[in-house]
Amino acid sequence: MSKSFEILDVSLRDGSHSVRHAFTEEQVRAVAKGLNAAGVRYFEVSHGDGLGGSSLQYGLSATDELKLIETAVSECTTSEVSVLLIPGIGTKENLQAAARLGAKMVRVATHVTEADVAAQHIQLGRELGLKTAGFLMMSHMAPVEKIVEQAKLFESYGAEIVYVTDSAGAMLPQDVTARIQALRQELQCEIGFHAHNNLSMAMANTIAAVESGATYIDGSIRALGAGAGNTQTEVMVAVLEKLGYQADIDLYKILDVANQVIAPMMQQPQEITGGSLLLGHAGVYSSFLLHAQKAAQQFGVDERDILMELGRMKTVGGQEDLIYEVAQHLIKA
Numbered sequence: 001m002s003k004s005f006e007i008l009d010v011s012l013r014d015g016s017h018s019v020r021h022a023f024t025e026e027q028v029r030a031v032a033k034g035l036n037a038a039g040v041r042y043f044e045v046s047h048g049d050g051l052g053g054s055s056l057q058y059g060l061s062a063t064d065e066l067k068l069i070e071t072a073v074s075e076c077t078t079s080e081v082s083v084l085l086i087p088g089i090g091t092k093e094n095l096q097a098a099a100r101l102g103a104k105m106v107r108v109a110t111h112v113t114e115a116d117v118a119a120q121h122i123q124l125g126r127e128l129g130l131k132t133a134g135f136l137m138m139s140h141m142a143p144v145e146k147i148v149e150q151a152k153l154f155e156s157y158g159a160e161i162v163y164v165t166d167s168a169g170a171m172l173p174q175d176v177t178a179r180i181q182a183l184r185q186e187l188q189c190e191i192g193f194h195a196h197n198n199l200s201m202a203m204a205n206t207i208a209a210v211e212s213g214a215t216y217i218d219g220s221i222r223a224l225g226a227g228a229g230n231t232q233t234e235v236m237v238a239v240l241e242k243l244g245y246q247a248d249i250d251l252y253k254i255l256d257v258a259n260q261v262i263a264p265m266m267q268q269p270q271e272i273t274g275g276s277l278l279l280g281h282a283g284v285y286s287s288f289l290l291h292a293q294k295a296a297q298q299f300g301v302d303e304r305d306i307l308m309e310l311g312r313m314k315t316v317g318g319q320e321d322l323i324y325e326v327a328q329h330l331i332k333a
């Protein structure tokens with residue numbers, strides 16, 4: 001059986017949201033070592049909101065992400081470290097610094113209708129010799145034709161992979177199939193998919209993506225990620241192998257990382273709570289969940305009302321400040 005796709009593990013980046021950006025150097029070393037030993041080809045290390053994300057708006061990192069990237073790289077013999085960069089949060093200098101420390105891949109992320117802001121960062125990724133991808137966040141918010149248009153922009157800037165990103169965990173398998181099939185037909189580059197499990201659809205959506213032609217798939221161990229988390233890497237390895245695909249990842253070794261390294265790091269279980277379910281139902285950015293819970297506590301309002309309102313307002317990543325405004329407004333209502 002030949003290798004069918006690459007799994008990119010996002011535990012050390014999307015998982016940063018779930019641990020409130022508190023990863024330590026020792027934790028990152030242990031995870032990186034385990035992923036490398038298990039044969040995971042790519043894994044991502046950055047603040048949850050990408051390079052440069054450490055701030056009051058997005059949450060301060062306990063440890064400088066460059067230190068974490070350097071530590072992760074030092075544990076890699078076959079794995080390669082990816083970084084995420086959102087133009088406007090991360091800068092070209094942040095990317096140059098990550099590349100100097102040995103990062104080998106960058107995923108430049110924009111809102112699904114704003115791919116045009118990524119041109120310079122994608123071009124820089126290629127100039128630095130990094131594997132370079134475009135990452136269309138909140139893909140549930142745009143129709144197929146818009147996704148194709150935006151993905152073509154990424155490709156024209158030099159992206160080697162374009163990801164459909166279900167940031168809100170709001171998509172159903174047919175939504176994924178329609179988007180990935182259209183991209184597969186219209187683009188020359190590779191197609192990737194990133195899921196969130198807010199409606200318990202992450203695995204089904206991942207299968208739909210692979211069966212529609214996606215060759216780069218994200219997962220996180222124990223689903224450590226924003227909201228209800230991502231497609232669970234170790235489960236994905238088992239499921240896709242049962243379906244006849246080959247992941248080339250050692251199942252026992254990835255389970256060891258899950259049980260011995262990630263499980264003790266988790267601040268709360270990655271389960272579908274009322275809040276995370278509403279993220280998917282209302283179509284809200286998964287990383288808003290912990291902010292909404294904090295605001296709900298601070299203002300004495302129901303987190304579900306905050307999330308429903310954020311969904312109605314069609315808020316997108318970068319509008320974290322609105323979470324507190326909405327909470328304040330709900331007291332007055």
Ligand SMILES: C[C@H](O)CC(=O)C(=O)O
Binds near residue numbers: 014049137165166286
């Ligand atoms: C910055 C976001 O957390 C990126 C991501 O993982 C998503 O949109 O989903």
Ligand SMILES: [Mn+2]
Binds near residue numbers: 014167
């Ligand atoms: Mn995510």
